[in-house]
Amino acid sequence: MKIVHVTTGAGYGGTWAQFERLALALHASGIGQRVLGSMQSPHVTRVQTAGVETIAMDLPGSFAFMDRRKINAELKRYTPDIVMSWSPLASALIEPGGYVHVGLAPLAFDAQRLATCGKLIAPSQSRSDTAVAAGRLESDIHVLPHLPVATIGTDVAKPFDRKKIFTPATARLVFTAARLEESKGIADLFAAVANVSGIYLWVAGDGADRAALEERAYTLGIKPRVRFLGWQDDLRPYFAAADVFVYPARQEDLGDIIVEAWAAGTPVVAADSLGPGLLIRHQENGLLVPVGDARSMADAVKFMLVEKELARNMAAAGRAAFDATFNPDNLIKSYIGLFESFAARTPMAAPQV
Numbered sequence: 001m002k003i004v005h006v007t008t009g010a011g012y013g014g015t016w017a018q019f020e021r022l023a024l025a026l027h028a029s030g031i032g033q034r035v036l037g038s039m040q041s042p043h044v045t046r047v048q049t050a051g052v053e054t055i056a057m058d059l060p061g062s063f064a065f066m067d068r069r070k071i072n073a074e075l076k077r078y079t080p081d082i083v084m085s086w087s088p089l090a091s092a093l094i095e096p097g098g099y100v101h102v103g104l105a106p107l108a109f110d111a112q113r114l115a116t117c118g119k120l121i122a123p124s125q126s127r128s129d130t131a132v133a134a135g136r137l138e139s140d141i142h143v144l145p146h147l148p149v150a151t152i153g154t155d156v157a158k159p160f161d162r163k164k165i166f167t168p169a170t171a172r173l174v175f176t177a178a179r180l181e182e183s184k185g186i187a188d189l190f191a192a193v194a195n196v197s198g199i200y201l202w203v204a205g206d207g208a209d210r211a212a213l214e215e216r217a218y219t220l221g222i223k224p225r226v227r228f229l230g231w232q233d234d235l236r237p238y239f240a241a242a243d244v245f246v247y248p249a250r251q252e253d254l255g256d257i258i259v260e261a262w263a264a265g266t267p268v269v270a271a272d273s274l275g276p277g278l279l280i281r282h283q284e285n286g287l288l289v290p291v292g293d294a295r296s297m298a299d300a301v302k303f304m305l306v307e308k309e310l311a312r313n314m315a316a317a318g319r320a321a322f323d324a325t326f327n328p329d330n331l332i333k334s335y336i337g338l339f340e341s342f343a344a345r346t347p348m349a350a351p352q353v
Contacts (some may be wrong), residue, residue, distance in 0.1 A: 004080040004099075006071060006090040007044060008059040008131045012206070012231045013179065014146065014256055015104065015295055016043045018123075019086050021147040022194060023047045025332040031339075034078050037069060042233070058090060068093045075099070088113035101344040107253060109134045119342060126253045127275060142338055148326050149236060157236030157264065165202070165227045172199045172305050175242035175266070177235055177257055178249060180207030185248035185271055188218055190248075193292035193332035194220045204229040204238055239264030244304040244311065245324050247276060250291050255279040258286070259326045262318035267311040269300040287316035294302035 005023055008017075015151070020043040026033055027050055035054045037044040046326045048054040057072055061067050074084060084102045085091040091103045092113035104115030105127040111134045120141045122128035128141045141295065160341045162169055178184035186203065190213070193201050203213075203226065210228065217223040232238065239245060242293035245261040247270040255275035268286035271293075280286040287304065290294040304311045 001082070001340060002032040002034075002080040003084060003339065004035065004075060005035045005079060005084050005086060006059075006094065007086045008090045009087070010038045010040035010139055012042075012233075014254070017233065018039065018146045020047055021149070021334065022332075023052055024050055025147060025328070026336070027052050028054060029332065029336060030276065031336070033111040034074075034080070036074060045303065048167050048247055051215075059093075062307050064093065066097070072097070083115065085270045089114050092323070094267060099306045100345065101338075103341065105131045106221060111135060113338055121338075126276065144268065144334055144338065145259075146254070146256050146333060147321070147327060147335070148256070148263055148330055149326055149328075157234075157240045159241035160237035162241060165203070165229070167200050167227060171349060173202065173242045174199055174244055174246055174301060175202045175204070175238050176182050176248065177204040177232070177238070177248050178247070180210045181214055182209060183249065183251040185292065186213055188250070188271070188292055188297060189246055189321060190216055190222060190226070191250040192248075192297035193220050193225065195295065196305075198303070199225065200302070201226045202229055202242065203227065204232045204235060206231045217340070235260055236264055238268045242266055244269060244301060246297065246301060248297060249270065249273050249276070258318075259322060262315075262322040263326070265319050267304050267315045268318060269297065269304060271297070279321075281317075283314070285321050287314070294338045 006101050007019060009039060033052050035052055036057045038058045039045060040057045048058045054123055057070055059067050071093050071215060075097055080099050081098050083094055085094055086111040094101055094116055100119055102119045103114050105120045105122035109130045120131055122141055122143045123146045128143050131141050132138050163266045176189055236308055239261055247257055247266050249271055250269055252273040252275045257269055258270060258276050258279050270288060271278055271291045273287040273291055280288050282288045287300045289300050
């Protein structure tokens with residue numbers, strides 16, 4: 001079985017992390033792959049360094065017809081069984097051929113660009129439902145969670161050194177990670193932190209709202225206790241250093257970051273948006289608070305910091321949920337099984353949506 005991954009841009013985020021994790025896991029399983037993507041992306045560079053053959057293509061280029069020609073010429077040379085496109089833009093550039101074209105079902109479904117995909121992988125049932133509502137056949141959509149960071153067995157991260165970012169060793173530490181945009185609710189978390197004296201907050205992530213959030217921290221008087229870490233591909237050292245992880249997103253259909261916190265054994269507080277709300281069993285493997293309710297969030301953080309034994313029990317229950325449902329070894333077997341089932345079929349013409 002041979003797989004080609006087609007990526008566009010050189011950005012960061014959950015999709016990029018999933019591309020890297022899946023490509024590396026498939027490579028470790030001995031599956032032949034080729035990546036078409038920008039060498040400006042650290043994810044593509046790391047996949048190449050691991051030994052996956054990579055063809056440098058800065059996509060999107062100046063002209064879509066040139067991108068289309070380069071991609072499809074490479075597909076004809078390599079003759080893959082499966083082509084996996086990692087964005088709707090990439091999907092639209094791939095022409096039908098002797099392979100199964102697999103795309104990702106995004107939050108905002110782009111029916112026109114994804115019309116070229118014979119199969120779709122959805123990381124959540126809600127995204128599958130959105131694709132069906134847009135006219136795709138349910139039989140063409142396969143729901144599989146994203147691969148988490150491999151933290152099986154003795155793979156335990158060393159806590160990040162607090163001294164490096166001027167955080168007292170004895171301070172109670174809250175950690176969050178998200179794109180810095182309004183829907184992620186970081187401003188709500190700032191308001192909560194302002195109501196809990198003495199705690200420090202680490203914020204991993206970047207985005208258009210960073211400057212506004214830095215100003216908001218200053219206005220609330222918590223700037224001396226907040227550390228902006230920028231985008232971090234590996235969050236495990238930060239989870240390991242934190243007393244509690246808080247995810248305040250107002251709109252979130254996935255729960256990937258909750259799974260990462262569970263894997264690290266860190267107690268979790270989250271706003272009750274769709275993804276976290278479906279994962280967390282309140283007071284069993286985490287605490288849920290109403291979306292946008294900074295006071296309830298502050299109370300939940302205080303609870304986790306004071307009731308340390310209960311917090312440890314919830315963290316242990318989260319780790320057990322991770323082991324039962326999101327074990328990376330089991331998930332990659334599911335991905336490989338799905339790809340093998342695709343490769344065994346005669347490719348279909350792209351559906352008309």
